[in-house]
Amino acid sequence: MVGLKIKNLSKTLLGMEIIRKVTATFLPGRITALVGPNGAGKTTIFNLICGYLTPDNGAVFYDDEDITGLQPYQVARKGIGRLFQDVRIFEGMTVLENVVTACMPYASESPLFPFMRPLRLSRLYKHARERSCYWLEFVGLYAKKDYPASELSFGQQKLLAIARLLSKGFRVMLLDEPASGLSPIATKKVMATLERIVSEDRDKTIVVVEHNMKVVTEMADWVYFMNEGQVAFFGRTDHVLGAREVREMYLGF
Amino acid sequence: MTLLLQLLVNAVCNAAIYALLAIGFGLIYRSLRFFNIGFGAVYVIASYVVIALSETFGIPLFASIPLGIFAGILSSILIDRLVFSPLEGYGAPTGVLLVASLGVYIAIVNLIALIFGNEIKIITKGMEPSFTIGPIIVTRIQIAQILIGWTGAILFWLSIRKNTLVKAIWAMGIAPELVIALGLPYKRMRAIVFSLSALFAAAASIITTLDVGIDPHVGMGALLTGAVAVIVGGVNFYWGWVSGASLIALLQAIGVWLFSAKWNELITFGILIITLIFRPDGIFSPKRRAEER
Structure with a gap:
């Protein structure tokens, strides 16, 4: 099966079980969002996929190839790129x-x-x-x-990081809060770009971690709602964000 | 006046050597962000391998010099793999790496002193052939110093401009995890940084040894000259390193002219202190210039 897939991923750090048996599939030609409260383990999932952390259990598959335990640069060379939550540039x-x-x-x-x-x-x-x-x-x-x-200002640095990621032509892009710190117009532009990328090239997979619900609802096709290291809900964006439990646990209304 | 002219010519030769030292030291300091005293040990190893091969085994210089350079590169990579890389893997801060590198330096230098003794060793005996240009005398080895030093600096500059690898090495000093995320192999880049650094150290070392000989303890002086040149010139700016090296050589020559050669080290560190007080980013740092505009 094409796409990026994680299977039964678990990770314990400092005696705390941060990720508990998470299974998820990120399909090409789709934008998938990971949402959930702070500390739900969203960024850790990215770290596990990219090889910055090695999972205690479970595996990561990319186009049916087991890429668990590869070095981060090897993962990047497979075509999996990543935008960091805090902006990272070459100052x-x-x-x-x-x-x-x-x-x-x-x-x-x-x-x-x-x-x-x-x-x-x-x-x-x-x-x-x-x-x-x-x-x-x-x-x-x-x-x-x-x-x-x-x-550059923070927002501009973020745009720079995004430009760097796009120029590299990664097939899978893991974006950790791409819209945070951006002006509404820049957010719109970045969103439009990401949507255009997946619609033009059905081979590209985009996974977004985002707290801005406007961005998630407008952009994402599928949503994984995570809570305490587990996938609590999965489905189409409107279904997941409309669920009563999600509203109570995360959105607060 | 003739003396000053002669001293200035000597300064150009010294500047070439200092530039090599600055590039060698700066590569590691800039891209791995730690003050590698082990650089001084690599400097000493290269020359002593040449001495051992040419004196003990009678291998001619044209063969023993490349072997000396090779030994320098090999030892540099080995030191990294055995000491620095594992320490960094445990998440050791740069201070720990500094102390570890001091340990490496002391161990290697004392080992060499144990084998070869503490006195000065000389490779080429007798007078160097020299050329007289007007009032100035230039020896053959000085011409070699200028040629090798400045070609090294220029070749490195050429490769720094467009080569992805050197760009990535440059970038590595700012955000190593980002370099990895872009698919550039950290370990291999690290090995290349250490071997390039050793290449420059070995070149500077062997050519100095051919000129004035070597004792096991000169590595520290070489290291500090390189370090001061890098810091004075500006860590983030390649031409700053070379300019810093030239500045040190020039001021030392003026110092010799006005006072005595005994004051050389004082001049070196005087430059360092004055720079740190007035321009902590380095005299030739381009960032400051952009702000001043």
Whole structure:
């Protein structure tokens, strides 16, 4: 089966059972949301998928391939990209370099490459630069491309991180609170982009952790509602968010 | 005046060596964010391997020098794999790594002193062939210093501009977990950082040893020169390292002219202290310039 699948995932940290036998499937061509109270284990799920944590039990499958226990960079090379909850950027670099660093192909990694294939490197670099400029233009940061990334505001840094993720062309994108800290208009734009990505390319899988219910209702096709490390509800967005228990436990009305 | 001119030429040679040291030290300091005193040990190992091979086994210099560089690289990677990497795996803070690297330095230097003795060892005996240009005398080894030092600096600069790997190494110092999330292999990058650093250390070490000889304790001085050059020039800015190295060499030459060569270390650390007081980001740091605009 294609897509990303987690099966019976469990994780105990410092004697606390953070994730308890979570099974979920994230289908390509769909936006799936993980919602739930703070501390429900949503980010931990992302960490388990990406290899930052190894599960005590259970497994992660990607296109039927068991990717449990792979190193984080290996997971990324399989095409699973991730946006961190707290914004992470390369502060000492310019905005453009931030994106270029991400979207240069792995092939140019050898330390001898620039001396052995200088022309090819130039071409690759030019291509990466063009692609980076395209995505910066897209999120509205093109005018600031030569600024030090550390001088951007929080929201702009978030947009930069999103541009970096999009430029890399990951097949699966795990987005941890992509809309937090963004202005309504930027949120709208990012949402529209994500929706466009899945509708244009049915191969892409997007998983979002988000507390902004407006974003979730408008964007997500499926919702997993998590509570205390377990999946409490799963279903179509309106069904899950309409359920009385979810309203009482999470939404507060 | 002739003396000053001669000293300035010497400064250009020293600057080349200091630049190599600064790049070697700065690579680890910038990308792994810890003050690696073990760098001094790698510096010493490279030269002593050359000495051991050429003196004890009679291997000619053109063969023993590459082997010395190779030994430096190998020891650098080994030190990382055996000491630093495991410590970092346990989540040790950079202070712990600093103390561990000091331990590595002391152990290796004393081991070398035990085997080879504490006195100065010289590889090339007798006078170096020299060339006279007007009032200035340049030795063959000084020309080699300038050539190797500045080619090393420029080649590194060329590779830093477009190469993903070097960009990623640069990025690694800011957010290592982010580099991993983008699919770049941390361990391999780490090994490359340590080997590149050792390559520069070994080049600087061997060429200095060919000139003036070596004793087991010079590693610390080399390390500190490199470290001061990096901090003075600005940690985040590659040309700052090279400029910092040049500045130290230049001021040392002026110091020799005005006072005496005994004051060299005082000058080095004087520059460091003055920089830290007035421009803690480094004299040549580009970030400051952007803010001043």
